[in-house]
Amino acid sequence: MDKLKFISSERYYEGIIIELTDGSVVIDLKGRMGQLRLPRRMLICQNEPKEGQQVGLLMTYPEVIDEEVNQKYLKSAKDQLKKRMNSENII
């Protein structure tokens, strides 16, 4: 955490749950700000969540903390992304 230069710069965001599975949730951030794909465990909700419900969260900007490239992670994550896109399930 000490690597961050812009610490505690969180802002309020809202989003919509656009996909739910038994283990995961996809949130579309309002304002065409992208998507979050998270395990269900990371979502706090009063009742069983539903697609279309709105969520709010504080989020800050990701900062590059290391100029080094993690080739290994990059390769496997890209690979997974491609496979996910090929599968019928966006999650």
Add this chain to the structure above:
Amino acid sequence: MIKLAITEEQAMEHKDSYAITCCRFEEGTVIEPSHIEDPNLIPDLEESGLIEIPEDCLKIGEVLGAILKKTVDALTPLTPDLVEGYTKLEDVSQEEIKEEEILVDKVKKPEKVRKEASSIKIQIGEGKDINIEIPFPITTSSADSPTPMVEEIKEEKDLPEENKLKKLKRKYFKIDKVEFGSETKIDGTTLIIREDVCKEAIGSQELVVDMKIDIITPDRYNEFSNTIMDVQPIATKEEGELGEGITRVLDGVVMLVTGTDEAGVQIGEFGSSEGILEENIMWGRPGSPEKGEILIKTDVTIKKGKNMERPGPMAAHKATDFITQEIREALKKAEESLVVREEEFVHKRRPNKKKVVIVKEIMGQGAMHDNYLMPQEPVGVLGAKANVDLGNVPIVVSPLHVLDGCVHALTCIGPASKETSRHYFREPLVLEAMLDEEIDLAAVVFVGSPQANSEKFYVSKLLGLTVEAMDADGAIVTTEGFGNNHVDFASHIEEIGKRGIPVVGMTFAAVQGQLVVGNKHMDAMVELNKSEEGIENEILENNCLCEEDSVRALYMLKAKMAGEEILSPERKYNKDVILNNIRLIEKATNRQIQMVDNETSLNINQNKE
């Protein structure tokens, strides 16, 4: 900046905290709690430079009812020159803040008085097994009795020192070679697995389209593997039901469940934690393989798009268990002469000691956030029910059930902090608490963590009632991973704590998993983090509960049960607090506690493709 005044109740609770005004107040104002800033915010205000607390700053307890001599702005520390008629409190020393305070081995005041037919027995809570017996008549006439009271140190008569409840014996069968053959059997120290067992395992599950078994010997630890979904011991019952009798265990070999869907997407996986085994496993943790063990790795392929639906991960586990079950059957038939060592676990009840309950919160949000409970065979699937299907309600088992594999964990995300099936089979807290002669370990309660808060509070309430009905003197609540499970984790602690039962919490929090909620009963917490950065670093079992954490939790609980004050935590994760506490326990108990390595001991090369 949010400014919060406090209530009277808070004022009493924080009477020793610094008195800072929350708004602007005029000269002549009589100071009330509503004029004081919430003491919990003071450190943040101090850190951000908004306030600076002078040495002579008065405490909340000192200024209440006093009169302001001057008009003050918001966030003004109240000092003697600003306040008239304050009452000086006894000097409250500002103690050094620590995660926890360690029990000092001393005899506390008698806490429990039990009236028996002919005598009154006073039990002294901690440490030295001293019981005082006073002849009954004295208690009615002690005031004018010429006979001085005699304190007799003797063994308790009516309550037995120890009750042996149940025993569990493990017989280990050494395996140093695993190969394929025409029949699954154990031949000396070789495990032979039937070549075509996979075909039947695939056929047993509709969602499984393919499956391979790979036998990973130590020289192949540097190979690629899909995400590890679980590490499981291979064990079977020889005699008795789960949790008692005799269990046969294969030594030197474990099952590793891995898998993807047809498109190659990792089952139940976020991020990217597939990779080189050697670099992705924190070896030697209770829930991990040991270095040198042979890993029987199943690589299950399930139908496309089913990786995140509940039946997907379940099918992968069931297909793997089809194979494990065949090995179990062979292990049942193995010759007795092949037993290399035995281990016996005895669940003793100690009626003279404080009754302690271990509560283990397990994931129950769905899909891979689930566990099969109480199977027929250790860590099996047959006969078990998923805690999600059981409504995540508290399930009470004996410590021996835990050590006999009553949990088959659908381990997935948060690999560094998620407890595998093997973790429960070697649960360090259960082992440590069972052996601890200063406490009476009554039971282990598993409680699932549902998705919705309404359900979380529902199961939490039931947990409170369960622990209350047990008449427990103390409880330790553990959880795995982090996320919304911390909501119910906090609620469990509250439900137990508000019933007057001392409670200690154990979780991974550190930097990334910081608790999202808290309450006043969460004053004794044990940090499970081992990672250098305090984060979920995707290394299997890295941040899971180990022996060193169990010792800290038990000593913290004993201190709390003895009525000792637990010091407030530091504001940020600091691993020195943990080290310091370990040293204090070592000093007090004369016991050397081995601290485990973290990921820095692994040789990780980021650039190797």
